[in-house]
Amino acid sequence: MSLKKVEIIELLTQTNAEELYQRADKIRHENVGDEVHLRGLIEFSNICRNNCLYCGIRKGNAQVVRYHMSEEELIETARKAANIGFKTIVMQSGEDMYYTADKMCRIIEAIKKFDVAVTLSIGERTFEEYKSFREAGADRYLMRIETTNKELYHQLDPQMSWQHRYDCLMMIKDLGYELGSGIMVGLPQQTIESIAEDLLFLQKIGIDMAGIGPFIPHPNTPLANEKGGTLELALRTMAVMRIMMPDINIPATTAMESLHPQGRIKALKAGANVVMPNVTEGEYRKFYELYPGKICVNDTPIHCRSCIGMKITSIGRTIGNGFGSHIKKN
Numbered sequence: 001m002s003l004k005k006v007e008i009i010e011l012l013t014q015t016n017a018e019e020l021y022q023r024a025d026k027i028r029h030e031n032v033g034d035e036v037h038l039r040g041l042i043e044f045s046n047i048c049r050n051n052c053l054y055c056g057i058r059k060g061n062a063q064v065v066r067y068h069m070s071e072e073e074l075i076e077t078a079r080k081a082a083n084i085g086f087k088t089i090v091m092q093s094g095e096d097m098y099y100t101a102d103k104m105c106r107i108i109e110a111i112k113k114f115d116v117a118v119t120l121s122i123g124e125r126t127f128e129e130y131k132s133f134r135e136a137g138a139d140r141y142l143m144r145i146e147t148t149n150k151e152l153y154h155q156l157d158p159q160m161s162w163q164h165r166y167d168c169l170m171m172i173k174d175l176g177y178e179l180g181s182g183i184m185v186g187l188p189q190q191t192i193e194s195i196a197e198d199l200l201f202l203q204k205i206g207i208d209m210a211g212i213g214p215f216i217p218h219p220n221t222p223l224a225n226e227k228g229g230t231l232e233l234a235l236r237t238m239a240v241m242r243i244m245m246p247d248i249n250i251p252a253t254t255a256m257e258s259l260h261p262q263g264r265i266k267a268l269k270a271g272a273n274v275v276m277p278n279v280t281e282g283e284y285r286k287f288y289e290l291y292p293g294k295i296c297v298n299d300t301p302i303h304c305r306s307c308i309g310m311k312i313t314s315i316g317r318t319i320g321n322g323f324g325s326h327i328k329k330n
Contacts, residue, residue, distance in 0.1 A: 001244055008196040011240045017232060024239035024271035031246040032273045036312045037324030038305065039119065039251075040086035040279040042077050043288035044069040048094025050123075052157045054187070056218040056289045057094050063220045065287045068098055075110045081279040082114035084302055087323050089116050090142070090276055095123040104129075105136040112137035117323040119180070124164065127171045134175045139325075141172045142180035144211065147187060148201045149194045156187065169205065178326055180249075182211035185237050186229015195233075199241055208326035209249040209274070212238040214259060216291035231259040235270045242271030247329040249274045258293040265311055274324065275312070277304040 003011075011020060045068035046057045057064055069077070078089045089111055093099070099107075099122070108118055119140035120133060130141070145165060147153050153162040173179045183198045202210050214229035234256055242250060251274040252267030260266065264275060278285060279301040286297040296304055309319055 021270035024242040035320035040081035045093035092121040178208040180209035186215040
């Protein structure tokens with residue numbers, strides 16, 4: 001649906017949030033149905049070359065216990081996830097250059113043999129690298145723009161370039177990946193007007209999936225004492241996104257559940273249709289701490305899948321048994 005900036009602001013600030021959520025949920029039902037697609041998330045490295053002010057695994061955080069999985073560990077984790085029913089494997093890491101293009105291609109090719117869709121979330125790479133990952137079998141790529149306010153972006157992401165990030169998104173799209181992006185809400189100095197512009201940007205570039213994450217201040221970052229985002233603003237933003245982009249995939253993000261015990265269920269009732277349970281094993285779970293209060297750090301992948309599965313069926317939704325690709329309606 002085409003909305004003007006003023007109309008988006010009105011929806012983001014309207015008095016009756018529940019009415020907005022119900023409208024988004026109805027649009028979700030009509031356009032993507034009642035299936036919830038599960039993606040198995042593997043957090044395979046918390047080493048990052050960047051120093052984003054809001055991120056718990058930023059290069060400058062000396063308190064982090066750093067790790068990266070071996071190729072064999074990563075492939076075995078994906079195999080186990082496929083065996084318990086995940087049809088999509090999401091590989092997420094900091095920008096860790098230990099994983100060269102050759103390494104990543106070997107990993108992708110091995111995981112594709114498990115009959116799963118492969119999603120990468122490993123940040124900014126070159127066109128040649130993106131091309132090689134695609135040729136090795138990667139289906140989707142996630143990279144949040146975080147904010148379209150370039151001044152704010154450059155304040156929060158020192159040594160990085162908003163334009164380069166945008167160029168990376170366009171490379172990924174041009175190579176035929178399903179493109180996932182998204183924003184963080186509740187950032188310092190961020191305005192409702194800025195969030196409206198973010199949503200218009202995501203609609204304009206034609207994304208296939210979009211995630212909305214509330215900003216949660218991490219104690220070992222320069223933004224430790226900032227207020228942080230609210231669940232309500234994250235849900236409102238997500239609901240408006242569903243209204244604007246009726247057929248895309250929208251995850252109920254784990255960060256929402258860090259703010260409220262029913263955060264993901266609330267999101268599923270406000271337009272979301274995807275959940276990404278963590279299938280990372282052992283201590284790696286707690287060491288991959290982008291924000292504090294991360295849920296399920298002591299759980300096993302099987303328990304996580306069972307737990308979210310019960311939550312999904314408790315609200316009358318079903319678990320999708322396919323790859324859950326974006327099917328465009330127009």
